[in-house]
Amino acid sequence: MTSIGRALQKEVFQLNEERLITCCHVGKYLKKKKSSFLCIVSSTSIPINISIVQIKQTDKQTFKRKRSWALAELKSIDGHNDSTEALEFDMYFDKVYRWSASNTKERQSFIHNLWRQAKKHILKEMPTFKNVPVSWITEYAMTPENKFENSDLMEMDNDNDDEDFQAITEKEQEDLMNLMQECNFSIGNAEAFMEALMKELSMLDEKNVQCVLASEKQVEDLMKNLNEAIDEAERLEKLLDSYDEILCHVKETMEKMEKKNSMISIANKNNQLLLEELEKIVTRLNLSHKHQKILEDADFTTPSGMKDAVEAGNALKEAMNSDIDKALLQLSAVQEQRRRFDKYKEMFARSISRQLNNLFIHYGNYKGKLDGISMPLHGNIHSDLGSYTDLMHWLKVMDQKSYRLLKNVYTDSFGKLYETNLKNLFESAREKIGVMLTLTSPTSLLGHDRDIWSLEISADDRKKYDTILDQVLTQLEPVCLQEQMFCVNFFQLDVLSPSSKNTLTTLDGTEISTEVLPQRKVEKQVNEDVRNMMMNLFSCLKSELDNLIEHIKRQDSFYCMYVLVRLNDHVMSAKSSFLSNTIGSLLIEVKRSLDQFMYNQIESIVEYKPPRKAKCGILAYVLNLEEFATHADCLLKSGRRADLEKWYTRLVDTMIEYIAIHANEHNKTPSQVIKMENYHHLYSLLSQLKISVLDSQRKEAKQKYNEALQAYVTLYFGRPLEKLNTFFEGVQTRVASGVKMSEVSYQLAFNKHELRKVIQQYPGSAVKKGLEALYKKVEKHLSEEENLLQVVWRAMQEEFIRQYKMLEDLIQQCYPGSLINLEFAIEDILRFFSDIARSH
Known part of the structure; x- marks a missing residue:
């Protein structure tokens, strides 16, 4: 490690006028393959700055700084445990760096020197040393008495005890080189150079002694001045102590003032927040006098009155649904305002309910013009009621009970109106169809005789039934679609009511949603609400359609086919609506009737006699x-x-x-x-x-x-030339037993004389007579309606010619050169068949 330390000092730190105190070969915790050197470095100039530097060794075996920290940035060092054999330690700067040393001695030296430098140079807050042996963080941990074995590091520490080692600067190195050049010695005459240096040193010591003796008086004066300076320093120290006491008193006073200012700031902030919250409550719970008057006595007879009523209702709804903290709801003023809002809500809801209730009953008594297969539209009624749409939406949010009651009144009143219209429509359709022969049992079965089919209706009647059914469905389509669109918009059926969702109680006690249901469940609930309302309005529609189709069924057993087509067309044009669902259910029933009808057809074939x-x-x-x-x-x-x-x-x-x-x-x-x-x-x-x-x-x-x-x-x-065919069967048997075909004529039973006797039994006249008898038999067997007599006769002609050619071939093969032939030719056969066919 000494050689690495010298290399680091020379290549990295000397260029920056820094001195290496100690270094430790480390790797990242759990990643020991990525190694580096942690170095404690001191600056050579005053003031002394201590740094911790991480050095990386590149692939080219050079050293490079990776990062560095000032010693003052070190917050703590954690040795993981107080064992001297451990290798891991953590250093806490702005974040934690976890290291693992290559050996225990380097780890101990690095931690001890880090403690010493912190002790020596950090004046404010010492970093904490956790989980390290106590002996490493004492002043004499590196002395020989503790038997520390790393002599290199001990020498470095001993030097630090006396005086920090100062490497020579470049200027000192230059002066030393000039001195050596003046002496003019070669590198091999080092002893002479040393003697010269010793002489100059002796001369310099002598001069120093003389200077000291000469400056004795100045030394005495200096000592006197020093004593005076000490007395003055003591006086200044007393003065500073008094100033310090004054400053302490000022500090305590300022701390008290700061605390008071902090409390005043908190109070001001709280007052400001309270003021903002009160202003928010007052603003949200404010309802203008104009709106209050309108809510008390709303005018629904004029467009301007309707507009004002909608605005007042929305203002009340916004105020009552304000998002206010539950704790503030306990304020008496808030509770009083809530009671006032409830009063206005009840009065306004009562006015709306009374107005709409009267309108629903009035319009429910409207009959419209009924003429033939037609059904009146109610667009004018929907247009009149449309101006109340916003008020109905307001009721749905603010007063669920009134909303449900009005919804029931509407379905009851208009349900009776639609029931009357539907009954007139279907009654007209049934009258146009008329009452014909009622089928007591299916007659259009494939297995029945044709004459029974004549009891069925004509194609024109069947077309008439189809046309009437199409007219009925065409009349129903715009009425049902128009009513459904109006109900969805007017009663807001495409929006879930608060009671169907997770809710939160607002200022007025109304519940609003706090959780959005999955889209599929929302659509299912909406479709269910629409379907229920339309079923109440058109309660007799399904039964009337069933009766009409049943009426057609009694007239025509083939009804299921064209009715199925007509229903399918209208279920597509009605799109996704109540009418589409109603027709769709009928479509399924008619499809089942078609399946049963076709099954009966198959059964009639199986049971046919x-x-x-x-x-x-x-x-x-x-x-x-x-x-x-x-x-x-x-x-x-x-x-x-x-x-x-x-x-x-x-x-x-x-x-x-x-x-x-x-x-x-x-x-x-x-x-x-x-x-x-x-x-x-x-x-x-x-x-x-x-x-x-x-x-x-x-x-x-x-x-x-x-x-x-x-x-x-x-x-x-069969074989019209039976004996001749029998004769040649015997011939073929002999050939099969080994007789050559050319030698058959030498057989006694099959000689030429026997052959001629057989041929003489089939003159042309006898053959024609036999064919005439055959024609009569075929004519008797075949029916006239299919007219296959000539086809069969031609097939028999071809069969006769085939047999004739076979016999001729056998005669030529077995009796060659005998000049024996049948008494008629192929031309005679063709003529016989043709004459017989023409004669009949």
């Missing part, structure tokens, strides 16, 4: 699907398309499944014919409707139609 005594053609539910789709087209083209599409897929899937089941149950008509005709009819209808959601069902119907057609041709066409 085809006629057993007559020939079966197109099944009733397949035949009825076209007209059903026509009625359902309005729903398919609306925004509720998806509601029908999901049922359409189930409906057609059920048809595809039960066509096969019902075909197998019929005894008169072959099942292949029933499948073929019904799948063909269903495929044609789905292709015509072009409903994208039914594309897969359309492809399935086509596939099943082709399968049924092929099965019918295979079963009933």
Whole structure:
């Protein structure tokens, strides 16, 4: 550490004319890798200034000042515990710096020298030394008697006991170099240089002795003067003591005066605050004489009187809702003013309630003009009542009881008015619909015979019902929306009342909110208030709508489709309102009716029983699907398309499944014919409707139609050349057993002679006769309504030609060069089929 101290003295402190007293190698507490040096430094010039400097060693092995503090800035030093083996200590300046020394000796030396310098140079307030051994903060802690082992530091301390070490200055160094040059000695002749110095020193001592002897008289005079100075100093000291006593008395007097001034200042400040608070109370609780007169006798008949009444009411509300400290409410003057405000509030609220109560009852008796399917608007009434909006808002804040009573009077009076208007509206609508055949049971079911469908209403009637319902909803929409907007604004339904929130009692006892509810809860409460009031005003609206729809339902079992579309349109145009919610609930009910209606259609298909005594053609539910789709087209083209599409897929899937089941149950008509005709009819209808959601069902119907057609041709066409086919089956059996096809003619049972005998049994005339019998059978099986006779006949023609070509190929392969052929050609077959078709 001695070499580091010399390096620090030379590189850092000597340039600033500072002297290093001691240093300690430290690291930050818990971060020992970042090390530095804490140094106690003294200035070389007077006055002596002691500093604590933190030195950092750079990567280039040079030293650099990081920060420094004056010794006077040190507030305390904490050694953590009084153990001599501890390494940590804290230094308190403007903030706390926590260090950890590299070894215990450096820590002990640094703390002791810090205590010594503070003891020596700090005159006012010594820093406190906590949790350090007592022996470190005594004057002789570093003496040999205490057996301190660090000789370098001890030498530095011993020097400090006698006189602070002063390093030579640059000027002294320059003088020493000049002296050495005058002697003109080389560095190797140091002994001669020392002898010369000793001679000059002896000469200087001799001169000093002579000067002392020569100045003996002056010394005696000096001593005399010193004695006189001591006497004078004692006199001055006594004088200063008397002055000090006077100053102490003055100090005590000034302290008393300062205390009195402080109390006067506090009193003045309190008086000022009291005055401000009283002025605030007086200002807030002030109600002008003009406003008092208006509150006592308000005039609501003129615009100017209404304006003055609103201003007076707001002034009273502002005064009563003033934010005044609870402690001040105990003042008798404040309580008296509160009683006066309560009196004015009661009188004003009573006047408003009386005026509005009379208006509500008067306007509730207004009937308006009723003509057909129409409902009068009440914009003129709302306009007249609108001038009282501010007063109603005032009542909601100031007098909840009066506000609720007026709200009930309004809903009762106008509820009767709207009830009359609604009943007239719906009665007119029902009269326009008229009373037709009431359906006792659903008749428009796909599984019912077509003749029952004729009992249903016409398309014009259905359009009329839809138009009337649309007119009713169109009339309701502006009335309900206008009334809702008026009620929300007039009764301030979009603002929660104080009773529904956390509240604080104000000057007049009114409760105001102290906590804002979450936005979602506020909106829910507001919507609930609006809905309740509108339900009271339009209490019969839901039941009247239900009755009208039920009236339509009794006339038309398809009502659910166009009613659903119409309700959906109006629930969107009514937006978020009471009417929208009411129509929305009806929409859900009608949607359920649609689901039940479609379920009944499917059930009618499942329970369908085809006629057993007559020939079966197109099944009733397949035949009825076209007209059903026509009625359902309005729903398919609306925004509720998806509601029908999901049922359409189930409906057609059920048809595809039960066509096969019902075909197998019929005894008169072959099942292949029933499948073929019904799948063909269903495929044609789905292709015509072009409903994208039914594309897969359309492809399935086509596939099943082709399968049924092929099965019918295979079963009933059979093999018209039966014996010839049997003959060649035997040929194929021989070939399969290993006989070559070219050697079949050598087999006795299959020689050329046997082949000719079989061929002779099928002349052209016999073949044509057999085809004519087949045509009649097919004609008997197929129904005229689907008209598939020619399609089936062409399929049989193709099958006959296929069998003919197969037999010809076998003859050519097994009997080559025999010149054996059938007695008719393909052209003859085509002619036979064509002649038979034309003849029928």
